[in-house]
Amino acid sequence: MATSITRIDNERCTGCQTCYDLCPQDVYTWDDEQDRPVVAYAEECWGCGVCWAECPKRAIEYTIPAALW
């Protein structure tokens, strides 16, 4: 499984669904139980940064992984 470019800080996350709602690549799914986003399709993320920039709590960590170095 590919390393994810984005990672959610579940402590900061408030479950607003902005990232899940906006992701152009549909990389996220929603965990209804935890009320948190899940990076379900990490290998499809090309790192546009929309989720990172739109998150109201800046709860998304964006890191360039080795495969994309």
Next chain:
Amino acid sequence: MMAAQEMKDKLVDTDVLVVGGGIAGCPTAYKAAEKGLRVTLIEKSKTERSGHAGAGIDTLLGWPLLDVPLPKQVKNWEGRVEWINGKGRFCDANIPYTIYKGAYWALEEAEKMGLDMTWHNGQIHWNRNRFWEDQERQMCVHWMDVKPQMARAVHKKGVEVLDRVMLVDLLTNKGRVVGATAVNTRTGQFLVIKAKAVVVASGPLARSYDPEQPLFYKYKMKYHGAPGAIAGDGLAAGYRAGAELANMDVGNCWGFRLRDEITVPYGQMVHRDGISGRWRTWDGMMIPFLTAPLYTKLERMGRDPIYVDTIHFPEDYQARCEVALADERLVSLMACAQRGFDPHTHRWELMVNMPHNFTTICGLVIDETFQTTLKGLFAVGDAASGLASCGPGIQSAFLCADGLPAAVSEASEPVLDEGQVESQKKSAFAPLAVKDGTEPMEFECAVRWINSRYVGEFKSEGKIREGLKRLDSLKRRFLPELMATNPHYLMRCLEARNLLELTELHLRGCLERKESRGNYMRTDYPETDPARDDMVTYQSVKSGQPILEIRKPPALKPEYAEEAN
């Protein structure tokens, strides 16, 4: 969640269906609704942040000079296409004419839509581009939020916006488009859309080559020209329905692999208010604008890799680049640091300048009313042959939509062929029933690899034929086995199918272009064939048979050629 196959189809009845909610699709939908038409927009992603301009845009091309006659401007435009594609005409000259003629009207329409066309000082700011300043104007914009703004305007106008809905196929009856089928990429619900006009605004062909495909004029650290969602959906569906495509041999086939490098675009860094980034060989020799033949030459001399840098930019211009970065893709401001990039001392490597990085001239053939060769089907933005980039995307959108009321009133009540609907649904959902099949991304990567290996930079008959053979074999063996475990993967399966078809057209087109011209290079035909000057590849399917024609694109109409500005 209910299984997709058990859900009731969503039936939509509308006047205009716009496929794609990007920077061309949104103004199209907006204007059509403003004209009193019922409009439905389907967008594979989410309209607020979809398409090329999803994270923003900072420069709009396509604005004519005020004191130059339109026919001359058309010649300038053709000259810029030639610079990449080599000598000759590749598109219908009446299209840039129409765009240029209507550009400033479109600007007013954009303002009315609520977009801010002005700069920080409340005035329009034209980018000083000394390479192009006698050819065309480039407008600087601060459009980090253009997509949310467009989405808001579109919703407010009463457009029925269906996000997370991907086009499956077009519906036709008696030789005209009567609607489309689509699928919700999250719920899997099937949609049957009746429409009197369909406008394809789904962007260019992309993702058909291996990645590491930099956009020619731009800088960077491994940039991808098109955002990941763009995969030529509308082109493939249009072709299947009977519309003609042009320039699939030399058109834009940006490589893009979803599992790939971070792109850190640098906006219009390379032409920033009169100066540009500098291209250099590894050992520091400055070179002029790069072309594929020049890159090849330098490579043979051992002077690659080629780099571009802005080391010479004064601080004021470095700051302009930062603003451009923020306007086009905010994350790159942050991500550059992770790569250790300092524009004062570092250079970006220009990845191998693959010659298939053309000027987005491939796409659906349109006339100056943006109508394709299939009645009732229109195309705007990068999806249309002869249109490229966001400025013409917006301009074509308003111009096309302005003419839609006439097209809609002429159209009779759409009657759907239920058999066609059922067949499209069955074909679209097939991957959901496959167990232990092939994942769509694996299939897509196989297609890209065939393209890169057997077409690639240096083409030849033997390689292309081998590529076609492999593609056919891949199709027969694995296309029926594409597997989707959920609606998201169903979307990828549909894309994989589209990419296979468009790649096949690309290879067939390349086979027939027995020459070298501009960035198109054939080792078995290293010379330019004068017989192919102005001769464009057109492809369509008639009665199930693929047709390839080589003919001249329409020249500027005599009445336009004579017209003073």
Next chain:
Amino acid sequence: MPDPVAEKGYEKEFEFPLWLLVKERADQKDISYYSAAREVVPEYMKRIRYDDEKFEDLVIENAMKEAEEEMKAFKSLMAQSEKRGS
């Protein structure tokens, strides 16, 4: 000549000034990066001489002079290769 390859410890040495300002504003107000950028970028632009055409003219002139000088090596290389017929 600037070295394109990675130098030891190059990571994290340079961060764009604009990024640092955006980050600071976002942390300060606890808002999204886009929200912070919406405030910070217009402020940042005030430092830039967008409306100073004379300044831009000078920058362009210098750049063109430098480029002309630098391009001599390339021109001579191409002329040589033409002669050799490569």
